[in-house]
Amino acid sequence: MKWKYESPRKAYGETLVALGREREDIVVLDADLSTSTKTAMFGKEFPDRFFNVGLQEQNMMGIAAGLARSGKTVFASSFAVFATGRAYDQVRQSIAYPKLNVNIVATHGGVTVGEDGASHQMIEDIGLMCGLPNMRVIVPVDANEVRRVIRFVASQNGPFYVRLTRPALPLITSPEDEFVFGKAMLMRDGEDVAIIATGIEVSYALLAAEQLHKEGISAAVINMSTIKPIDKEIIVKYARKTGGIVTVEDHNIYNGLGSRVAEVLVEHYPARMLRVGMPDKFGRSGRWDELLAYYGMDDAGIIKAVKKLMEVKK
Amino acid sequence: MSEISSEKIRKLKLIANEIREWTIKMTYAAKSGHPGGSLSAAEILAVLYFHEMKVDPQNPEWEDRDRFVLSKGHASPAYYAALALRGFFPTDELMNFRKLSSFLQGHPSLMVPGVDMCTGSLGQGLSAAIGMALAAKLDKKSYRVYALLGDGEIEEGNIWEAAMTAATRKLDNLVAIIDRNMIQLDDFTDRMVVLDPLEEKWNAFGWRVLSINGHDIVQIIRALNEARRSVSQPTVIIAHTVKGKGVSYMENTAKYHGKPPQNEEEYNTAIKEIEDERRGI
Structure with missing residues (x-):
């Protein structure tokens, strides 16, 4: 498949700038990673409304809470590992519990951080954020969806956790598509199995489905951008239709997309499923695409999982 | 200090005394x-809510109000008492502190009229401020x-x-x-962590x-x-206090940091001492 690629981080930075021009109440915080998270683009145009607090993720989340409590619409950014791990208690106590209007937009989620290695590859963040009452969790699939999601969260009362990844992503949705919060997007229909993927993994799921089609297996591909609240309807519908679900995520197989889907299936329509993701192991250094292959999270890994599922389904 | 009348000082002392009495009543009922860190903060809260701060109990979310963050959230009994006495909610509610039926959570929550920030997990309130x-x-x-901080909290x-x-950020409004x-x-x-020299530490961090x-x-x-006269610099007031102040058996001990009077005798002693103090004001 021929796709154009675009950086989700750059789309985030551009959208922040556009929002900053439209609305005075938008303020942005960062913790010394603004050139990576691209919040620096906002800071350049709106220096008075941009607070780069230095290496203080915990303090940043507390300040974000105070600004939100004073009527601001706040975006706070860092790498996923620091935004959700380092500052977890501040996010819990000062943002989620008082239900303040803070949008935590973290970049560098997952093992696809690459060469920096396990210390920077956050594979627990979706679990951490989904476990917080009042927190809603979105993983946009491409730069087009990033723009829609950032505009959506800016229009709502927070808190939200939006997870972005480092590499440029293929544009698999069009700029005209709509983002419906809490609703998944069917990317490709199929009869034999449904692959439910999120973020960077959706394009790999599409590649896998294309190859499976050539081998006579009809796989549906679902883009699950909203992880919390999850789209129960589509999960049940495709479990009923195909009888088998494979989930794919750049996250630990515990506490992420796979776990959320499993919860829905067990409660509403028990069906066979397999989870593709980090196998409860810390990552290691390497090129991001090499790492996806190494951990069985690329199209080849997904195909293997689908075939395994087809075997147990029989 | 010509601007502070002796009548005003007496009034504030009486409020601090009332905050103490409520602290004992609330924690005993709950x-x-x-109590320990509530009793030590009674005068500070009395001055903030009955002299210093611009607030409107009829409109707790008034945009131009002064803000207060109880960063040492466990001093909620004294805080809630100050808010109730100031008129944010009826003092009757104070006796329901920590009960399922009440909005008066164990630690400050936005459920409580007049509270500007959820606190309780120590170390976070100054950031919100x-x-x-x-x-x-x-x-x-x-x-x-x-923002009111505990010394252990820092x-x-x-x-x-x-x-x-x-x-x-040169926050002279903080x-x-x-x-x-x-x-x-x-x-x-x-004995836990050496905090002194506290004045020098905050000074070195750029505070007045x-x-x-x-x-x-x-x-x-x-x-x-004095803090109002600060230009381009935040002010820290190091308020030397006595833990458990006003109740003799609670003073200068860690025992009543997180424990109410343990029996009726302790309760009666505490109330009597606080009432005796009131008669002397």
């Missing part, structure tokens, strides 16, 4: 809660922001992140008050430092006045 002070500057508003690293940032009662949950602070007796109404008022 069979839980934190910075956010509020930054918002005031952005919106060109003149409201001031106050062992948390987050406090020192906030301390550096408040000075960097006042931190440290309730320096020398005791934390387990022991005397200096004022050191006072935190039970002296006049000194508290003067320090808060």
